[in-house]
Amino acid sequence: MPRPDDPLIVQGDLTVLVEVSSPRYAEARDRLLSFAELVKSPEHVHTYRITPLSIWNARAAGCESEQILGTLEEYSRYPIPENVRAEVIEQSSRFGRLILDRVEGALRLTAASATLAEELSYGDSLQPILSERIGDRAFRIDTANRGALKQALIKLGHPVHDLAGYARGEELELELRTATLSGQPMKLRDYQRDAATAFHASGSVRGGSGVVVLPCGAGKTIVGMAAMGEVRASTLILTTGVTAVRQWIDELLDKTSLGRDEIGEYTGACKDIRPVTVSTYQMLTHRSTQDAEFTHLSLFESRDWGLIVYDEVHMLPAPVFQITASLQTRRRLGLTATLVREDGLEDDVFALIGPKCADVPWKVLEGQGWIAKAMCTEVRLPLPDDMRMDYAGAPNRSKARIAAENPGKAALVRDLLAAHPDDRALVIGTYVDQLRDLAKGLDLPLITGSTPQKKRDELYGAFREGRLRALVVSKVANFAVDLPDASLAIQVSGSFGSRQEEAQRLGRLLRPKPGENQARFYTLVSRDTKEQEFALHRQLFLCEQGYTYAIREASEVLA
């Protein structure tokens, strides 16, 4: 018989619905998270998905199939479909069938059965990697093929439990400060400490590689530094852009015992390799021509790195995956807000970076006050009469731009800024001409792709220190830019189709705020236009993430 008070509905397609209003919701969610990935979390019913990867992640964290099925049975409203039960048992049993360890300095892959070993020995993609059969169930593996082996096996549906351990790397003295340079008390939050501890696993071979999933604004950088504090070895940090590199360096100086001479910046402007070096994915994938070698990949071998930190791991480009495959003796930490990659390479992240070792839902952090509450409002305004005819006759590709550059938005931006006088604001857009006009009209500084890095840093600094109340920025501000006090964003134009862009833009606002801890994100949209259609994609995405989304007419907002 159905148990209406239980929050889970397990469906035959391996999705799990969770009713948020159920009294047992929180406990069910906490247990579900260990073996299922959150797909979406709109207000009332959340959707999770059980996949082979999510089951292997669970197994890597020590969760057995009995525990998975036990949780589903305990909280499920209806009987669990038989195929789900079978899939959990099957996928779960695959983890641990193949163990990679080290014997007398050499790598050894051991299969649970001779049959499995035999099956592997005939796999086309594996033959070049399995160097030599040693006994019924084992193979000797060349050290250089450790990553390639794991990558190839996961594509065949066989996760490898890698217990081969890591190189120690150059030792590095590193402590987290108890107070920042500016004198603010500095203490790890519980979830940050738990994530770093789970990653390190007391230095055992069961830890040392993995991915920490935390929402934007939850302090992933601090988890990275805490992990560095656990590993205490030279570290290479890879991130998404130069601004993010500088932010990392500032944070390291502000919150750790590292001195300036111990931290190197490896970017287009400066190629300094130190015990802790921060670089970008673009640098590593740079090459002079399409067929040329990658110029800077030697960075990986330039020091005896003990830890590599992959910031925003969902953005990791394919060539970096390739080189990561050969870096399996280094400890590896991935930091991300989402395990979902738009290119579908989640299995490579699992095989080459490591299994998920921490995942804290943003609702939990919002409830604890560690990230701000976000209110998203779409404000619709009409296109001026004299533009409607131009718009109606324009080809499709021009329509979005005409709608985006609705001149009525300028007055609305001004009014919204006036309506929230205490908020530090970002005015965000895609079209530089429009942004230039807005910046001029509002007498605000503008940052675009062509703004020199020095000028950007000055403006970001002034904004951070409160000397500037608002900035007009193009999409250069999307990634890894730390603007701690921004609590108001007004988006005047955007591609609206990219989930990552939306997540990153909103992420800029989520760091905790003093007072009501509220962030506001306005999007200005020309009514009855292509822009409104595009904004619907964005609306769906944000609602699926669980953000509150309201639609208002310009007249209502101003009233």
Next chain:
Amino acid sequence: MTVSAWGLSDLVQLLVFCTEPRRVKVSSGDLFAGAIEELGGQLDRLEGMEWIGRGSTVEHRITRAQRAASESWFLDISGRSSPVSSLTESGRRWLELSGSERARDYLEPLRQAMTEEVDDAWGAQGLYLTQRDRLDAFRSLEGAVPMEDFFASQAQGQNPLKRSAERTRALTDEACKRLEDRWWSGLREILVDTLLPSGVVRCANEGERIMIELTPAGRWALGLVDEFEWDEGVEADAFYVQPDFEVVFLAPSPSLEAEVGRFAERQGKGVGALFRLTRSSVQAAFHGGLSAEDMLSTLTGKSSTPLPDNVAREIDSWCGACVQLTWQPTSLVRCPDAETAARVLAAGRGKLERISDTVLALVDPKKRGAVTVACKKEGVFLEGAESESKRLKSRLW
């Protein structure tokens, strides 16, 4: 896996499916292949039921459900050249019944057959029996028994054909065997065609054997009990409307599905995110006669939680953006140059409208002759128009 009562659930699914009017074939009134495939995906799967043959195929099940729906006047076909099948008011009312009431209504004809002498013209060797005789045989089913054993014992020991024949003559072994086979196949036929789909009997595969058993509803239908409990779980009286436009059912409810299916795109069946409100589904419903208020009132009235503001606004906005236009035949005059167009326009004295520099349109088709005459006076001969006019006239007469 136990299987039973798919005929009833197929009927419910068909009616929910036809909440949105569906095109059917002119010749037979059957659904088209695309619709059968779509509906087929929503029917319960009959795992391990291949032994019943054709009756387990999606096509057969849908045809059977269509026949039942049309006999009960739950579906109506309208339109001649492009007919559509749609849910009638009585179909809608039937869906609004509880699961137990629907089962009772569905099984009522069988229960009646137990008290009335309904001749189903079934028999062998000049011996004819009523449907009741065959149904009677299943009254003796106690608990779950292997189907083959049940048929064997009925064919040999409880065979009314044999009993009847033996009253008049001594049966040879061969005749006896023939009557046993006939009774066996007769019981199998009614089991497969009627009793399993209607849920009187349920069956399960146990290793190689097929076990059959009367259901509580079946015991009621066969007159063994006066009441029964319908075991179908809890039916939902509400759903969630999520801000991402999904309508989520946490328990099954065909009547609510039928309501929401009028203006939302179906995504699944049973429980889960069954529907998504999309611009095209809402605008199609609006075009079909539902107002934004109708949709919002259904959603507001049946939603477990307040309707998300963004959803309400979008539905309003999508309906507001609908524009109804009508195709209108018109006559165009194509001129060789702008000057001629100006002459024709002037001659037409308001009866023509300029479409471009050289193309004019006749505002009122009835003025075609007047314009032709007026142009002729200006030395402009609209010959095509004249002959077209004649052609139209000749067709009219």
